[in-house]
Structure formats: structure tokens, C-alpha cells
Amino acid sequence: MVEINSTRLLDDLAALRRIGGQGTGVVREAFTATDLEGRRWLARRFAEAGLRPVWDPIGNLFGLPPTGRPMVLIGSHSDTQPEGGWLDGSYGVVCGLEIARAAQEAGLQGIAVVSFADEEGSFEPLLGSRVWSGELPFSAIQDRTDRRGRRLRDVLAGMPELRAAEQVPPQLFKAYIEAHIEQGPVLDDAGEAIGVVETIVGMQHVEVAIMGDQNHAGTTPMDRRQDAVMGFVAFAHAVDEGFRSEAGPSTVWTFGRVTVSPNATSIVPGRTDATLQIRDPDQARLNRLTARAERIAENISANGSIEIRTQVTAKLPPAPLNVALVSTLTSAAERLVPGRWRRMVSGALHDAVPVSRIMPSAMLFVPSIAGKSHCFEEDTRLSDLVQGCAVLAAAVEQVLVGHLPWNVV
């Protein structure tokens, strides 16, 4: 029976929090000094736990146990947003470390741990897991720069660890399981301890350009205007109404960026640019919603003096997780926190998305207090952190000793 050591788990989380810590938050952007310091600390902790630290060419850090058998990989990332919280990513990596130690103490081998590089997208969102899974060729992004103006390949060339980088074949692993904070309010609202993720949503990203006619705000009569802000208002209003009638329980849509030109008090706006981001676990519904937004834009353009152009610039398909792993996690949750868990959808993207395309994968959520994340206030009750790790450990033990039908996806 694998029994995690809650003090060791929380001590390691606190130690990692101090690296780049600022007040209650953490600043460890990918490939900065604090990020590398954090991951070098992880490498030492891996070694102390009997796991061999291995850096791969894109800068992912693995902790590999001395075993030839197929392994279970547990982890996440340890970089943060420019103003990040202490648990986003780090929780999953430290859970992996603790479960590897606890499993060894219980005489079980076969647990590997990973800290994927640059999940938060300093160079590219999910950089390490997308390159490792083969979805994103290194050649396509080697010249990408971060907001400091650094080039990815120069950054990698500057890491002494990568001189001895090794490829880590995904075939070594029979499953990937990632623990993460929910980053939303659902579990906290419901007073539940565990979310077992069934699907990670797909996302479509629509760039919207509203083309009006820039003019004097005093001398242009209302019926002669082609006002690009009022064109945006009409579009967003119609999209919101239309989407509400078609939405599923997990559908979300967001006009997150709105830029007006020339953006002056006394000028009728000539152009508005906006982004419409749509997320849903159901690919067919995603397609229907995007088509509906396009139709609304066409109707407004056809009826009025405003022209609205739409362009779908990203289409990420939903990532359904492995049915057998999901069921192992739900059994463990019901055993340890009966009635205080749920099956749910992840509205955020995670390293599990690209990894799920190449091996059976699963995710487990613990509550985020008030749903806050990507900010210094991000937090989770310590008892929930311990319970999440315990449920994950119980599920992993089943995977290691059991005979799960891996081809059932």
C-alpha cells in the first residue's frame, strides 16, 4: 500500500515556492534564472529520491527510476506566468516526486516524474510537451523570441545541462497522469475535493475586424455613420444571444481583446479589432458556434454600412482522456473522499493535451480557492493538496499492479 508523506509533500511545495517567490506569489518565467534554479533544485530532489535526472534537448526535466519495465509518468510544469501562483504546475511535479518516493518505500518501482519546459508560453504555450510528443518540430520554433527578446535556440545553447541532453522515448511509458489545481471555481463552490477530468476542451480562436469610416464626432449625423465601436457592440450582442441558445454546460466564449482605432473621444471610430475565443469539449458544437459567429458577421455586413471580417486563426481539437485511467481515478476518489469528487471538463489547456495524443493520459484537479489562478492570490487548502496527492497515489498503485485495458480510449 503506497502511503504518501504529507509533511514531505508540503515541505517540498514550500521550498519550491521560495525560489522566485514574491509575497504570496511566484515569478519563475520559463528559462529565466529562477525557473532554472527551481528545476535544478527539482533535479537534486529527484536524485535524492533515487530517480536519475535527465534533461531532453528541448529542456524537459525527467526523473527516471532504475527499471526496464514500462513506467507511469507523473508530472506537469514548474514555470509560471509573469505574475504567477505557487501551485500552477508545481503541484503536479511535486506530487509526482512524492508518489515516486512513497511507491519505492512500499516496494513498488516504475514511477517517473517530469517537469515540462515552458508550459506557460514564454516562447510557445505547452512548448516542452508539444515538442516531446512530436506535435511541434523544434525547427519550426527555434528562432522564436520571448518578451525579453531572447531567441529560443540561444537560450537552450546556454544551458550547460543540455550538453548532455538525452532523448527520452515516449515508448518508455504506459501512461501519463497530471495533477493540477482547477484554476476555476467549480470544486471550491461545490465544496468538493477532487475533479477527475474526462476531457480537455478544444478551442477555436476567431479574429474579428470591424471596418467603419473614421469621422468627426460632432459633424457626422447618426444616419451617416459607420461606427466601428457600435458595429462591435452589435456583433458581440448578437453572438452572445446566439451562443446562449446553443451552448452546452461547459461552453465558454470570450471577447478578451478589443482594440479601437483611432480611440479618441471626438472621433467616430474607424476600426475595431477583437478576438473571440470559444472553448467546448464537443468538436461538433465548437464548429457550429464558430459558423454561427461567421454568419452573424455576414448578416451585419450585408444589412448595414459596417463590414465585419472574421478569420479563424486557431482550431485546437478537444482532448478526451483515457477511459480506463479516468475510471481508476474515480474509483480511488470514491474510496478516499466518498461523495466529494466529480467528473468534469478542463477549460484550461495542459501538458496532458499533447501527451494524450501519444499515450493513455489522465488528469486530476484539486480546488482553487475562489477559482483564482495566474495571480499572486492563487491558493488551495493544504488538506486538499494532501488529499489530491493521496487519490493520485492510490490510482497510480492500481495502474502499477493492475491489468488495465490500455487500448480502451
Place this chain on the structure above:
Amino acid sequence: MVEINSTRLLDDLAALRRIGGQGTGVVREAFTATDLEGRRWLARRFAEAGLRPVWDPIGNLFGLPPTGRPMVLIGSHSDTQPEGGWLDGSYGVVCGLEIARAAQEAGLQGIAVVSFADEEGSFEPLLGSRVWSGELPFSAIQDRTDRRGRRLRDVLAGMPELRAAEQVPPQLFKAYIEAHIEQGPVLDDAGEAIGVVETIVGMQHVEVAIMGDQNHAGTTPMDRRQDAVMGFVAFAHAVDEGFRSEAGPSTVWTFGRVTVSPNATSIVPGRTDATLQIRDPDQARLNRLTARAERIAENISANGSIEIRTQVTAKLPPAPLNVALVSTLTSAAERLVPGRWRRMVSGALHDAVPVSRIMPSAMLFVPSIAGKSHCFEEDTRLSDLVQGCAVLAAAVEQVLVGHLPWNVV
């Protein structure tokens, strides 16, 4: 009978256009080298026309005739927007110059000309006319800086002309008349030649702050959002509907500036700031519309999770023009361009606004092709420029020789 010389009028307009000319446009921002070059050229032309050039302490340039009798003041401004047209302001000043010359040739005295300083607001909109009319004390703005970082009082101290500056008492004048391009599409649309302005609109300026709750665009369910962009959309939609039912023929309203925070694709916006500018010739309607916008904001704040704060930061009252002067202008228009003129409202502010508070004032508009102004494309047919000046000259002749009831306002 005062007869203007159309060649002389158009030649002077063309000469002034070359000073700061860029392509079809003009760049003569207030108190820059090109603005001063233009106004020094005007001073020389005033002198050649027998008008004594007088600079007052704020940098207004007058051309005063040798007469002790009350005079009629004709003019406008000759500075431009950062990318301005060739007629905005300049047309009114050069009309004054030409009418002063033509009146002298007809044996009539008593016409003075003015180029007011900084109408376009490099330091302050309507700077010269507001200071001259006593509305704005120089002490209140002497430390104002322009976008080049220059301080107003340093700029004035650097003008050699102002060492001999003279106060020009408004009591010298019995009326002010300003010719200007319409800067809107009304006359051009109707194929008319002259607009006689009855009222310059008042303006109220409302700062709107929509306070939401910044959150993750993937993990925050729709029913848990306080989305500051969708709050703005609801507000602007309701304001637009409400205003349409209450608007008069000249009412206009504009959300010209909209700024979203943090303005990122994947973040539910936490705050939107917008400006709502309302213009109308009727003070009571202006007040009703502003109150209506405030009520809509209160209703949305009371019913939903979004808070909308409004603050009225400017209330400029409408400026009704002098009834007797308006009627003199309409008679002249009907005589010279029968059936091709209209009474109208000015939706833009002009130097006539502050001047109308201290003496009988009037304005005459000529058409702007396609309504364009404050841009390099700004233009008016030459025949319309000539006709406008001729109507103005005929009206001014009536004022000089006639006995108009000046106290009827």
C-alpha cells in the same frame, strides 16, 4: 457695393496652403515654426491691405483698420491639426482679409480681421478665443505643455512679436462673424452652397468605467463571469436604443475611446473604460440624455454582477448665435444663392463659441466635399469658396451700413 475679388481670395488661400503644405494637406500645429510663418505672412498681408497687425499677449493676431468707430471682426484660426486640411480655419481668416480689402475699395471702413491662436488645442482647444473673451484666465494654463513637451509661457516668451503685444479690447467690436468649412456631409449631400449656423451644439462628456472581475477565459463558467467587455456591450447597446427614442435631428453621441484591461485573448476582461460624448443644440435634451445614460448604468449595476460607474467630466452649454446677424446672413444667402442654402446647427466647436458669450456673433458654412475634415483629403469646390465669401461680404455690408437691433439675441 462691396465686391470681392475671387482671384485674390483664391491666390491668398493657395499661398497660405504652401506654408506647411504636405501633399494636399497642411501641417501647421499651433506655435510651431510653420504656424508662426503662416501668421507672419498674414501679418504682412494685413499691413499691405492697410490693416495694422496687432499681436495680443496670448498670441492672437488682429488686423485693425484706422478707425475709431465700432468695428465688425471677421476671422477664425490658421493653425491646423497634426495632419490637417488646407481650409479648416484658414478659410475664415482669408475671407476676412479679402472682405476688408473689398470694403475699402468700396469706400467702407470698419472691418477688422483675426487669426485666433491654437484653436485646434495643441495646448488647449480654442485657446486664443477663450483667453481673449475672458473665459479662460492665462494664469490657469500658463504651465500647460504641448505634445512636444513645450510649456505655453516659454513658447509665448520666445515670440519676438509678443514683446510689443497689445491688449485688444473686445469693446472695439460690435459683432464677430466667422466663415468656416462645414466639416460634415450635410451641405455636400444636399447640393447646397451655404449653411447659416443658428446654434453651435453643447457637449457633455461622460467617462464610463465598467468594473468586472478579471479571470481565466477557459476555467470560468459563463454564469460565474463579471465580464467588463460584455458589460460595456450591454451598456452601449442600451444607451444607443434609449438615445434613438429621445434624439432630436441634430443629436449625436459617440463611444470614441474604449480601453480594455488586461486586453488579452485568454483572460475575461476585468475592466473597460470608455468615453460617451453627447452633442445637442438643446440644453434640456443634453441633460435628459446624460441622465438617461446614468440611469442605464445604475440599472445594469443594480441587476447584475457588473458595476458601471459614470462621471460627467465636461458640460459645455450650446451657443445660440445672434438672431439679427443670422437673419442678415440668411437674407444675403437667399439673394446670392436662392434656394441653395439652409439654417443649420454646428456640431463642431469653433472660436465663435467663446466670442458669442461677449458680443453678437454668427457663423457661415461652406460645403466640405464628402464631409471630410481634419485630414489631408479635406476640400471644398473653389466656386463654393468664392460664393461663401461673397455672401459673407454682402451680409457684412448690411451690418456696416444698416441699423441692426443688436440687443436681440
